[in-house]
Amino acid sequence: MIFLLSGLTTPESVQADLEQAPETVRDRLQMLAGTKEVIYSVNSDMNLLGTYTDESWLFITEDKLIVFDSGHQDGSLVVHLNQLTGARIRQLYGNSVLELRFMEDAPADMLLQVAQTIDEPDAETEASADLDDVPLTGPSADVFRFSRTLDDQMDEVLQDLTHRLIPTAQDKEVDWQPEADTDLFGSNKRKGICRSCGRVLPPGQSVCPRCMDRRRLLGRAFQYVLPYKWLFIGNFLSTVMVTMLGLVPPLFTTVLLDRVFPNNDMRLLIITLVSLAGVYFFQSLLNSTHIYLQQLLGNRVVVNLRTDVYRHVQRLTLKFYDKRQTGWIMSRVTNDTSYLQSFLVNGLQDIVIQVFTLVGIAVIMFSINWKLALLALLPTPIVSYATTKFSRRMHKVYHRIWRRVSNMHAVLGDTIPGIRVVKAFNREDEEVAKFVEKNEEVFNENIRAARVSSVFFPAMGFTTQLGGLLVWGIGGYQVIQGIGGLSVGVLMAFINYTWRFYAPIQALSRLSEQLQGATTAAERLFEILDTPIEAEDEKGTALPEIKGHIRFEDVSFYYEKGDPVLQRIDLDIQPGEMIGLVGSSGSGKTTLINLIARFYDVSEGRILLDGHDLRDLDLAFLRNHIGMVLQEPFLFHGTIAENIAYGRPEAGLDEIVEAAMMANAHGFIMELPDGYDTRIGERGVGLSGGQKQRISIARAILKNPRILILDEATSAVDTETEKLIQQAIDRLIQGRTTIAIAHRLSTLQNASRLVVLQDGKVAEVGTHEELLQKEDGVFARLVQLQSEVARSRLV
Amino acid sequence: MYRAGQQMQLLDPKTLKLYKEAQKTEGLCLMVQGSDGTVQGEYTDVRVHQMFPLTRPNELITICDKDDNELGVIANLAELEGESLAVLSEELELNYFIPKIRKILEIKEEFGVIRWRVETDKGPRSFEVRSRHDIRSLGGGRFIVRDMDGNRYDISNMSALDAESRSLLELEV
Ligand SMILES: Nc1ncnc2c1ncn2[C@@H]1O[C@H](COP(=O)(O)OP(=O)(O)OP(=O)(O)O)[C@@H](O)[C@H]1O
Numbered sequence A: 001m002i003f004l005l006s007g008l009t010t011p012e013s014v015q016a017d018l019e020q021a022p023e024t025v026r027d028r029l030q031m032l033a034g035t036k037e038v039i040y041s042v043n044s045d046m047n048l049l050g051t052y053t054d055e056s057w058l059f060i061t062e063d064k065l066i067v068f069d070s071g072h073q074d075g076s077l078v079v080h081l082n083q084l085t086g087a088r089i090r091q092l093y094g095n096s097v098l099e100l101r102f103m104e105d106a107p108a109d110m111l112l113q114v115a116q117t118i119d120e121p122d123a124e125t126e127a128s129a130d131l132d133d134v135p136l137t138g139p140s141a142d143v144f145r146f147s148r149t150l151d152d153q154m155d156e157v158l159q160d161l162t163h164r165l166i167p168t169a170q171d172k173e174v175d176w177q178p179e180a181d182t183d184l185f186g187s188n189k190r191k192g193i194c195r196s197c198g199r200v201l202p203p204g205q206s207v208c209p210r211c212m213d214r215r216r217l218l219g220r221a222f223q224y225v226l227p228y229k230w231l232f233i234g235n236f237l238s239t240v241m242v243t244m245l246g247l248v249p250p251l252f253t254t255v256l257l258d259r260v261f262p263n264n265d266m267r268l269l270i271i272t273l274v275s276l277a278g279v280y281f282f283q284s285l286l287n288s289t290h291i292y293l294q295q296l297l298g299n300r301v302v303v304n305l306r307t308d309v310y311r312h313v314q315r316l317t318l319k320f321y322d323k324r325q326t327g328w329i330m331s332r333v334t335n336d337t338s339y340l341q342s343f344l345v346n347g348l349q350d351i352v353i354q355v356f357t358l359v360g361i362a363v364i365m366f367s368i369n370w371k372l373a374l375l376a377l378l379p380t381p382i383v384s385y386a387t388t389k390f391s392r393r394m395h396k397v398y399h400r401i402w403r404r405v406s407n408m409h410a411v412l413g414d415t416i417p418g419i420r421v422v423k424a425f426n427r428e429d430e431e432v433a434k435f436v437e438k439n440e441e442v443f444n445e446n447i448r449a450a451r452v453s454s455v456f457f458p459a460m461g462f463t464t465q466l467g468g469l470l471v472w473g474i475g476g477y478q479v480i481q482g483i484g485g486l487s488v489g490v491l492m493a494f495i496n497y498t499w500r501f502y503a504p505i506q507a508l509s510r511l512s513e514q515l516q517g518a519t520t521a522a523e524r525l526f527e528i529l530d531t532p533i534e535a536e537d538e539k540g541t542a543l544p545e546i547k548g549h550i551r552f553e554d555v556s557f558y559y560e561k562g563d564p565v566l567q568r569i570d571l572d573i574q575p576g577e578m579i580g581l582v583g584s585s586g587s588g589k590t591t592l593i594n595l596i597a598r599f600y601d602v603s604e605g606r607i608l609l610d611g612h613d614l615r616d617l618d619l620a621f622l623r624n625h626i627g628m629v630l631q632e633p634f635l636f637h638g639t640i641a642e643n644i645a646y647g648r649p650e651a652g653l654d655e656i657v658e659a660a661m662m663a664n665a666h667g668f669i670m671e672l673p674d675g676y677d678t679r680i681g682e683r684g685v686g687l688s689g690g691q692k693q694r695i696s697i698a699r700a701i702l703k704n705p706r707i708l709i710l711d712e713a714t715s716a717v718d719t720e721t722e723k724l725i726q727q728a729i730d731r732l733i734q735g736r737t738t739i740a741i742a743h744r745l746s747t748l749q750n751a752s753r754l755v756v757l758q759d760g761k762v763a764e765v766g767t768h769e770e771l772l773q774k775e776d777g778v779f780a781r782l783v784q785l786q787s788e789v790a791r792s793r794l795v
Numbered sequence B: 001m002y003r004a005g006q007q008m009q010l011l012d013p014k015t016l017k018l019y020k021e022a023q024k025t026e027g028l029c030l031m032v033q034g035s036d037g038t039v040q041g042e043y044t045d046v047r048v049h050q051m052f053p054l055t056r057p058n059e060l061i062t063i064c065d066k067d068d069n070e071l072g073v074i075a076n077l078a079e080l081e082g083e084s085l086a087v088l089s090e091e092l093e094l095n096y097f098i099p100k101i102r103k104i105l106e107i108k109e110e111f112g113v114i115r116w117r118v119e120t121d122k123g124p125r126s127f128e129v130r131s132r133h134d135i136r137s138l139g140g141g142r143f144i145v146r147d148m149d150g151n152r153y154d155i156s157n158m159s160a161l162d163a164e165s166r167s168l169l170e171l172e173v
């Protein structure tokens, strides 16, 4: 819980939030804070000893920092802000601590008190960015500890706190203005909270699914059926009729047994049989209509649903993909859609059929003989209760089976694509053993399920059979004694209906589980459909033309909060310039170019293209003008020509060939028997690494982009070929802004400027010569190393 | 930080003394003594890291100086004694916070979020898990659960849990 008083939040809302703190906490706070207003209040989820608790609090008032924590002497710590020279958050694994640094001459009792804290301060010579000018020599202490759940809140508090400390520490007035406060409650929050019920929202979702109740969820799913409402209605009617007709035949049994046979009435026999044949005929006719309509409807719905989901999935951000496994997304598109479809189309109709059957049978039975009907239906409560229980149980069992099966799939998904590695390291037997283990688990779970069902179904069968015997017994007695005018025919019909009665009872008892399954599937699907897609809300502008002027302004970026990959990058790339990006592995080169193509959005700062923030530009427009050769070339199933023309399918054949020639791919393509029509297998199998790279270069060339990005585009080709590609690229970069990443520095000879990245920061910028001049420059050292390596190879 | 080409240098635990200053200005301190008891090196503000924090938390602990140069490796925590052992254990505990789940009270999937209610060695806790992929199996019945905020929890051995916890967990893994 956090609130900000200054400026934005009204005092009333603070008051309201403080209400949530226990009275004792508020009283203690009142005593320590006096009349000063509380600006921040944070309730940690653990204390300094690392034990979960909700009794640790941090308060900041205008002049004090107050902590309640059982790790402090007397359970509290009060620090006057003017005794502090600095504050920072040390992020550790799974938890963080707020570390305060005191003035050298802080009062002894304060230090004593602080020394009682159990945790070890970890004084740090390098200050956080905000504290660069603050002397960091005084004693320090960890005063507040919290899990990652509170990271966002505490970041905010720290930002505010440092702003408050700097003026004091430097003994000068800084006119401190609260930062753009809307940003403080920024969009970087890891999890959202539902406004109406306060629950944590599913990732990436803005509507709380709970507040969107089940009926609405299924209602929304039902939207997919609506366009086919006539089909649905037709199907529905045929279903009802099939069901009704199904109830008729036993009535004919009565006629046969009671009127035909006792009277040896041949004519009636024929009439009955002919009518019966008629009923069966219509039933079959309707049934076949029903089956066809149901399939038509079901498949229409699932196709639409799947397309919608897939279309959405294509537009989801890479961030979404980073977090999920491919298999998970694929399973949403294939399994959940089918599941939902089967519920929407078959499930709903089933319910209707069952209800109709039940009501129909009950009406018929009670109208024939209500006493006997009561008797026959005696086991109903037992059966429905037992079935409900059973299906709950089975739901879990099936769920477990499903989990085991997907574990087994995971093994397959892991090893089959990696089969070369498996073979290279001779691990076939171990992989088989791993699979056998998972496979055995599936077996065990299935057997467990079988054990439960093997008891349940026979037991239920026995119960209903007993019910049937009861009817036989009592009905038979009545027939023999001639009580109540019960005839053999009526009894037979009765027995027949009794058997039929229990199937719908069992089906309906399973209903709630089915409903649950369908809502879960619907939830998962709508979770995807509700996940915001890239640049959804903004209809960005498309510029009439692009010059290719790229400007990074104070850009920082992280994939995972707290772990910055790029830090405060400032870079100005002129139109038509070729920038060579160098730096050691993991320094953030690929990340930097990902930002230009807006695969990810910057975390801080901005990137301008011709003076426009990338986020204001139309995404399709932007990417249309960027040609990329990715570090890991990916080719799709299809012919070489198709792969080259991927970005411009309308390109003429001559253009495709020209692009291939420029990329120096034409030669090897022509050596393949099918030339440009050669089909490429899975993940480009059949081509060498360098060949794949050249095809992806051709792909980028054909697009004729204003901005060309080459990420290790020639890392897998020999020096000879590289030289040829190099010439091609030299021709290509004329008039284009180019950013090329290469480990082989010779590749970047023609770059107008080189940018050296180191640990996510720009270490050096300059021309080849300028950087070489630098005595102990990073680049100069790299060049020296590479030439040494080259020499030693020659020797 | 590891320097390229550097080899693993095991430190003799008998020559090491880890301590903290009363004033706490220097952080964790390390003194290296020769066999004759002479001081061979003193470092303030050293950092320690487990190499295998999950599978072998007490073995192979690196010690770096304040500029992150690796000073050496302690083969096993148990080789240390007295204050050294105490301050190092405490530092590691702070460094690497991953509570052990002792009992699972509830796992409930609701609307795309899986809610867990558990008892840990650090006390009771509830948290939300994004999906089942955030439950990582380390084999041998061990699982690491990651919640939506990035906190992690350790289930050391599934079969050591009580039956109820186990049956709840079985549905998830
Ligand atoms: N999708 C991702 N999610 C989280 N972290 C990532 C992701 N991609 C890269 N990183 C991390 O970001 C850092 C920079 O990675 P990047 O791919 O930009 O390096 P690079 O300079 O291109 O390296 P190389 O020369 O090896 O290709 C690395 O520490 C990497 O672990």
Ligand SMILES: [Mg+2]
Residues within 6 Å of the ligand: A589, A590, A591, A631, A711
């Ligand atoms: Mg890279």
